[in-house]
Amino acid sequence: MSNKIKQELERIDIPKELHERSKFGVMKAKSEKTKGRIKKLAIPLVASAFVVFSAGVGAARIPSFNNLVAFVSPEIALMLQPIEISSESDGIKMEVVAAMNDNEMAVIYVTLQDFTGNRIDETLDLYDYSLTGAHMFNSRIVDYDGKTNTATLRIQGNGGESLNDRKMNFRMTSFLSEKQTFEVEVDANLSETTSKPPQTVPLDMNNIPGGGGKLYQKLEDQGIVQVLKPNETDISLPGIEFMHISNIGIIDHRLHIQTRWNKEIVDGHGYFYFVDDTDNEIHPTSVNFGIDEEGHTNYGDEYTEYIFDIESIDFNEQELLGHFVSNGKFITGDWNTTFKMQSVQAEMNSDLNENFGTWNSKSVSISPLGVTLYGNGIFNDSIEMDVRAKMTDGSVQILDSMTSFSEDKQVKVKFIPSLPLDVSKVKSIYINDKEIEF
Amino acid sequence: MKKAQKGNDKAFLNIFQQYEEDIYRMAFLYVKNQEDALDVVQEVAYQSFKKIHTLKKPEYFKTWLMKITINCAINIIKKNMKVIQLIPEFEEFVGSDDEDIPLSLTLQNLIDTLQEDEKSVVLLRYYQNFTFKEISEVLEIPLGTAKSVLYRALDKLRKEFKEG
Numbered sequence A: 001m002s003n004k005i006k007q008e009l010e011r012i013d014i015p016k017e018l019h020e021r022s023k024f025g026v027m028k029a030k031s032e033k034t035k036g037r038i039k040k041l042a043i044p045l046v047a048s049a050f051v052v053f054s055a056g057v058g059a060a061r062i063p064s065f066n067n068l069v070a071f072v073s074p075e076i077a078l079m080l081q082p083i084e085i086s087s088e089s090d091g092i093k094m095e096v097v098a099a100m101n102d103n104e105m106a107v108i109y110v111t112l113q114d115f116t117g118n119r120i121d122e123t124l125d126l127y128d129y130s131l132t133g134a135h136m137f138n139s140r141i142v143d144y145d146g147k148t149n150t151a152t153l154r155i156q157g158n159g160g161e162s163l164n165d166r167k168m169n170f171r172m173t174s175f176l177s178e179k180q181t182f183e184v185e186v187d188a189n190l191s192e193t194t195s196k197p198p199q200t201v202p203l204d205m206n207n208i209p210g211g212g213g214k215l216y217q218k219l220e221d222q223g224i225v226q227v228l229k230p231n232e233t234d235i236s237l238p239g240i241e242f243m244h245i246s247n248i249g250i251i252d253h254r255l256h257i258q259t260r261w262n263k264e265i266v267d268g269h270g271y272f273y274f275v276d277d278t279d280n281e282i283h284p285t286s287v288n289f290g291i292d293e294e295g296h297t298n299y300g301d302e303y304t305e306y307i308f309d310i311e312s313i314d315f316n317e318q319e320l321l322g323h324f325v326s327n328g329k330f331i332t333g334d335w336n337t338t339f340k341m342q343s344v345q346a347e348m349n350s351d352l353n354e355n356f357g358t359w360n361s362k363s364v365s366i367s368p369l370g371v372t373l374y375g376n377g378i379f380n381d382s383i384e385m386d387v388r389a390k391m392t393d394g395s396v397q398i399l400d401s402m403t404s405f406s407e408d409k410q411v412k413v414k415f416i417p418s419l420p421l422d423v424s425k426v427k428s429i430y431i432n433d434k435e436i437e438f
Numbered sequence B: 001m002k003k004a005q006k007g008n009d010k011a012f013l014n015i016f017q018q019y020e021e022d023i024y025r026m027a028f029l030y031v032k033n034q035e036d037a038l039d040v041v042q043e044v045a046y047q048s049f050k051k052i053h054t055l056k057k058p059e060y061f062k063t064w065l066m067k068i069t070i071n072c073a074i075n076i077i078k079k080n081m082k083v084i085q086l087i088p089e090f091e092e093f094v095g096s097d098d099e100d101i102p103l104s105l106t107l108q109n110l111i112d113t114l115q116e117d118e119k120s121v122v123l124l125r126y127y128q129n130f131t132f133k134e135i136s137e138v139l140e141i142p143l144g145t146a147k148s149v150l151y152r153a154l155d156k157l158r159k160e161f162k163e164g
Helices: A002-010 A018-034 A065-071 A074-079 A216-222 B009-031 B034-054 B058-081 B107-113 B116-127 B132-139 B143-163
Strands: A053-056 A087-089 A092-101 A105-114 A125-131 A137-145 A150-158 A167-185 A200-204 A210-212 A224-228 A243-251 A254-261 A269-275 A285-291 A297-309 A319-340 A348-355 A359-367 A370-377 A387-391 A396-398 A401-404 A410-416 A426-431 A434-437
Touching: A002 B009, A002 B107, A002 B116, A018 A167, A018 B009, A018 B034, A092 A167, A092 A319, A105 A167, A125 A137, A125 A150, A200 A297, A210 A216, A216 A224, A216 A285, A224 A243, A224 A254, A224 A285, A224 A297, A269 A297, A348 A426, A348 A434, A359 A426, A370 A426, B009 B034, B009 B058, B009 B116, B034 B058, B058 B116, B058 B132, B107 B143, B116 B132, B116 B143, B132 B143
Parallel strands: none
Antiparallel strands: A053 A401, A087 A092, A087 A319, A092 A105, A105 A150, A125 A167, A137 A150, A167 A319, A200 A224, A210 A285, A243 A254, A254 A297, A269 A319, A285 A297, A348 A359, A359 A370, A370 A410, A387 A396, A387 A426, A401 A410, A426 A434
């Protein structure tokens, strides 16, 4: 008899969006579980002339910097001794503790210590800084010692051989701390919001501060591109007050998501990305610009337009997520030091024929600055790679950040440890569990 | 299930997916429209994932979901009504314990004729095949009450059939 009730209930049609709604409920709960608590190391990319991608790989806990210094060989430890007089500004001392370069890049280690307040924390990010001779940088914090209010940063620049034994100048005028990172599910009902063609405005790519991503060069070559008319929507993301989505639409087979940044936040930044069931991430191209009083685009950074190739995404199969960062403190000052680069050429090489999906490696080399893989194909920065160095004493050093110098189907990707590798003591390298003996 | 309880959203969704159509249909019976029924599903997903760690015995997952579903559906009705209709006290229903369901019963009868508490018992009994013991646990009512509510509901449906 219960069949009759079942039969009647089966007559209730199941709407298409049912599963999406379950998913959204779970995502909403998930975002609340983690809101404001996820803190990740972020590597800000300062205006670059090259398409260079950098990312932290994994979130390995880095032991105290001083412990690591004690742990490395005397030769490496020597590299990590203060190399020039420090510079102090407004109660904060900056010291360059090491500076070295290999064929691809230059790395300096800098400590910052706050004598008077609590302006330094484990989320510290450099904001305005320069390293003479190197043309593209990123920095990341490798250690924070709460007892002494000292942060140790690793700053990486492009330059390679041309920097050999050169006298360098590192200058810093501002940094951020009290960083909060948000990972959010974007509830924008993309199928519906993009069902009508949006209104657009022209943007001169030669009059913007920059952007990034795979399509950027193409857009720049186009000169004038169409972007969404600003402020047609006002979609805020859970827990995020420093920005909102100011329009969404599809222009020329590309999904555009425009965000407007709250002017009072100095360095709110982040990106949207799509992710599918297998955790594949699709990242956008981004373009920054401003809007004048008449609503015309101009040079500025109040707006960012994130652009996805529509062919690579599927609204039903993939979720739109956002990764956004804001900072509570913006500290200014003037810290300036001059020092000499130390060139570290002690490299070891080996053949390595491996397939990494979109590219094949040919060889691998090791220098104190990291492990570099060379190969052919298209490097895919969203595929995670696990690279470790096994040392002769049995210890393992994790190479937890990555920089790709790939171009024109030539792949060159470098995996970098927090502290220099003592190449003479490397027994083998593990790449995704494959061991390469040296 | 262990993964789901540890907060793995994908594992949780895989399990939840097996029940979402049931949840939707049950919700529909209470809220009577697609939009609200979808809201119920979303809310059940939200609440259940948020509280999954409190579920001590994974074998009760379904029972637990049904309980959340009924509560969410009733909450949405209350919200929509603004004026809350008082549910009459459970009177001991003295009648036959005949579980026969009129064959001409329609979905509309179920939706229109039954009160919320009656819908809950009917759905759990006939749609989810729960025992009276399980029903009394989910609805937090005595077993005898579960039975009498069910018989009252069936009686109403039969009357409806006669009148119709």
